[in-house]
Amino acid sequence: MSVLTFTERGIYCPAGDFFIDPWRPVDRALITHGHADHARPGHRHYLATAPAAPVMRHRLGDIALETVGYGKARRIGDATVSFHPAGHVPGSAQIRVEVGGEVWVVSGDYKLEEDGLSEPFEPVRAHAFISECTFGLPVFKWAPQAEVFAGINAWWAGNAARGRFTLLGAYALGKAQRLLAGVDAATGPILTHGAVEATCAVMRAQGIALPETVPVTPDTDLKAHAGGLVLAPPSALGGPWARCFGPAATGFASGWMALRGVRRRRAADRGFVLSDHADWAGLNTAIRETGAERVFVTHGYTSVFRRWLVEQGYEAEIVQTAFEGESLDRAEDEA
Amino acid sequence: MKRFAALFTALDRTTKTTAKVDALAAYFTEAPEDDRLWTVALLSGRRPRRAVTTTRLREWAAERAGLPLWLFEECYPVVGDLAETIALVLPPATGTSTASLSDWMAEIGALAAVEEPERKARILAAWDGLDGTERFLFNKLITGGFRVGVSQKLMTRALSRATGIDEAELAHRLMGDWTPATVSWQGLIEAPDPAAALSRPYPFYLAYQVEDGPEALGGAGDWLAEYKWDGIRGQLIVRGGEHFVWSRGEELMTDRFPELVAARDFLPEGTVIDGEILAWRVDAPLPFAALQKRITRKTVPKKLLAEAPVVLKAYDLLEQGGRDLRQTPLADRRARLEDLFAGLPAESPLRLSPLLPFGDWGALAEARAGARAAGAEGVMLKRAGAPYLAGRKKGDWWKWKLDPLSVDAVMIYAQAGHGRRATLYTDFTFAVWDGDQLVPFTKAYSGLTDAEFREITTWVRRNTLQRFGPVRQVKPEHVFEIAFEGIQESPRHKSGVALRFPRMARWRRDKPVEEANTLADLRALLASHG
Numbered sequence: 001m002s003v004l005t006f007t008e009r010g011i012y013c014p015a016g017d018f019f020i021d022p023w024r025p026v027d028r029a030l031i032t033h034g035h036a037d038h039a040r041p042g043h044r045h046y047l048a049t050a051p052a053a054p055v056m057r058h059r060l061g062d063i064a065l066e067t068v069g070y071g072k073a074r075r076i077g078d079a080t081v082s083f084h085p086a087g088h089v090p091g092s093a094q095i096r097v098e099v100g101g102e103v104w105v106v107s108g109d110y111k112l113e114e115d116g117l118s119e120p121f122e123p124v125r126a127h128a129f130i131s132e133c134t135f136g137l138p139v140f141k142w143a144p145q146a147e148v149f150a151g152i153n154a155w156w157a158g159n160a161a162r163g164r165f166t167l168l169g170a171y172a173l174g175k176a177q178r179l180l181a182g183v184d185a186a187t188g189p190i191l192t193h194g195a196v197e198a199t200c201a202v203m204r205a206q207g208i209a210l211p212e213t214v215p216v217t218p219d220t221d222l223k224a225h226a227g228g229l230v231l232a233p234p235s236a237l238g239g240p241w242a243r244c245f246g247p248a249a250t251g252f253a254s255g256w257m258a259l260r261g262v263r264r265r266r267a268a269d270r271g272f273v274l275s276d277h278a279d280w281a282g283l284n285t286a287i288r289e290t291g292a293e294r295v296f297v298t299h300g301y302t303s304v305f306r307r308w309l310v311e312q313g314y315e316a317e318i319v320q321t322a323f324e325g326e327s328l329d330r331a332e333d334e335a
Numbered sequence: 336m337k338r339f340a341a342l343f344t345a346l347d348r349t350t351k352t353t354a355k356v357d358a359l360a361a362y363f364t365e366a367p368e369d370d371r372l373w374t375v376a377l378l379s380g381r382r383p384r385r386a387v388t389t390t391r392l393r394e395w396a397a398e399r400a401g402l403p404l405w406l407f408e409e410c411y412p413v414v415g416d417l418a419e420t421i422a423l424v425l426p427p428a429t430g431t432s433t434a435s436l437s438d439w440m441a442e443i444g445a446l447a448a449v450e451e452p453e454r455k456a457r458i459l460a461a462w463d464g465l466d467g468t469e470r471f472l473f474n475k476l477i478t479g480g481f482r483v484g485v486s487q488k489l490m491t492r493a494l495s496r497a498t499g500i501d502e503a504e505l506a507h508r509l510m511g512d513w514t515p516a517t518v519s520w521q522g523l524i525e526a527p528d529p530a531a532a533l534s535r536p537y538p539f540y541l542a543y544q545v546e547d548g549p550e551a552l553g554g555a556g557d558w559l560a561e562y563k564w565d566g567i568r569g570q571l572i573v574r575g576g577e578h579f580v581w582s583r584g585e586e587l588m589t590d591r592f593p594e595l596v597a598a599r600d601f602l603p604e605g606t607v608i609d610g611e612i613l614a615w616r617v618d619a620p621l622p623f624a625a626l627q628k629r630i631t632r633k634t635v636p637k638k639l640l641a642e643a644p645v646v647l648k649a650y651d652l653l654e655q656g657g658r659d660l661r662q663t664p665l666a667d668r669r670a671r672l673e674d675l676f677a678g679l680p681a682e683s684p685l686r687l688s689p690l691l692p693f694g695d696w697g698a699l700a701e702a703r704a705g706a707r708a709a710g711a712e713g714v715m716l717k718r719a720g721a722p723y724l725a726g727r728k729k730g731d732w733w734k735w736k737l738d739p740l741s742v743d744a745v746m747i748y749a750q751a752g753h754g755r756r757a758t759l760y761t762d763f764t765f766a767v768w769d770g771d772q773l774v775p776f777t778k779a780y781s782g783l784t785d786a787e788f789r790e791i792t793t794w795v796r797r798n799t800l801q802r803f804g805p806v807r808q809v810k811p812e813h814v815f816e817i818a819f820e821g822i823q824e825s826p827r828h829k830s831g832v833a834l835r836f837p838r839m840a841r842w843r844r845d846k847p848v849e850e851a852n853t854l855a856d857l858r859a860l861l862a863s864h865g
Contacts, residue, residue, distance in 0.1 A: 137409065137410050137413060138400065138402055138406065138410060138423075139410045139413065139414055139420060139424055141423070259414055259415075259419075260347070260414075260416065261414070261415045261754060261756065261757030262757075264754070265755055265759070265785065267350050269348055270348060301409075301413075304406065304409045307405075307406075
């Protein structure tokens, strides 16, 4: 029997009778990270890494959640499981499942570049690897993040010099904190939308160091923070919430900003190519380093990426996920 | 190229008009004259001829990137732009180039003359010396598809600010048949050569659509009305014993319409007429499709000349006896035009577009209702006291088109758009019922909001039945109201009809697919309106 099978509720391990990131309620769920399309409500038991737990509790409420440290092997039924850093967001993991000497690894979402906040990605040897491929096309190539942050810092400083706010749209869990940790906080005050601040508060409480932020409320004296950087979920940038900042400069930070069409459609002043997912080279490197012969691709340009892998000599298959079409459906915001 | 790339980046980053004008004006002040001239040429649609086929470019780019061609082809529809796809997949440049825009344009111009292996070597070398935006722009320039979100009006405004020359005067100087090879910056912009002015057209004045009826325009007595003809706008110039015919897109069309050579016999020297070119038989226009055949031919075979002869329906006189009349009120220009046309023989290809008499707006509404029967697509309203302006300016010229025809149709195929609409499904094929079969009858690309396009895109991705390259067959589930301006018989289409200007008027979420229109309904429209 396979170590893992693909069911209509999600990835299932018959030997251990558990699911990984299931999308329908199950008895026992192993969760790679706290993003909504991976950690869903309604499961009876959850298992995740200790650093992923606070955000999951914040989002899912009072759940039966057990935590485990990175690299600690644990027996579930006839399976041995362990969680390994995926570098996607703080607490994110790849999940290794071993049954009778055969090892399968579920990548969850991952990136190879160290972002300074997330536990850095660790390659795990496996017989079979289940990989996301959100950016599984060779047009996606990330510049080193230092270069991207230099661009963001220069832009912010320029806006601040003209007394303007800088509105930067980024996903509230992960990307926003990565930006916070990466920008030059000496440039000016950093303000946050409620959704971003809530996640920041959860992360600070678990000991992750983030620069000081000013939550924007109806009572906030905006004049006192003129020239500040405002971090908000992308959806807030187009809405009435953003108008109180006057003629601000607007930008987005996402892997999709690599495409001019997406940038122009967003009608923002700037689009910064900064992703928490692996780019084309990253995906290929990660897959090679697992040493796996079988690769299952999911979440993204699956059919193209599968064909590419087959041509590279892998035994590759597509895993369908529920409620999903292709990459861009996963809200351009998240990536 | 670095300066030009910086300009492009500045223009591309902002949607604000003032920021674009600032960036352009600075460029027109600081850049070398040859580069300025090329920039004006490119922004006014004077693109170099395509020097290499896109098939070769795809092959070379895939080869250089170390990718199989199929993978490159899969990337293209996601990116939505060939030049950008190439720029993205190529490995990073190993060198940099200090060549200017005009140096690069010269290099691109020379590509057409060399053998293919040499052409390939030069293009690969260019890719290797250009990074990011510069590489993208180079690709845009060699594929001849250079477009950027800057209207000619906006560019002219920036030029005016940089040079201190009046905008309308600049707009006039920029018209006509010049290329950077035939003029200099000095000759075109700063000190134009009077001899070059012989063929130069005036900038066309363009009308806005009347939204809710003409009552808001004030008293009916201040306005002149005529039919809105469904042909191509043309400006006929008779100067120096020659004649020139210009399209609104500033294309010289003289050779396409040899009938109009007769203008030299019938019109005095120094005459410029604004009007509509129509395929015409006896006393009524032929369907636009007849004219379409003429437009696509650079030279016209005799058979086609006999099948679809053209006339110029004249409605304005812009120059008389060599004198620019554009500041003269329309009523006066119209009177002069009528005098000029009085007594023209019936065989002349020049016809007056008649004024529609009306005492009040109600009477004009009635005249408009008769437009379709007259082969027109509505009426034009022009303020009698107004000068002839340049470009699209609100106020003095209005078009009041007929309400479109419409049918409810089922979406059956979807394809991703290009440019700003890349990665969104925006190009759809629609079908009507023929018994229990859905017969495709038209495509439509426009009419939905961005939010609706995003919504339908998500739906398309999840409801694809089959893929044919970039085209997806989708579940027949959504009904759209398709509006169009005309319907004609067409043996080339499966449905037997062809529509003019189809677009999506509404997403009929309230309508089940069973209630979409039928082929019989289309045939009935063809019988009544074809």
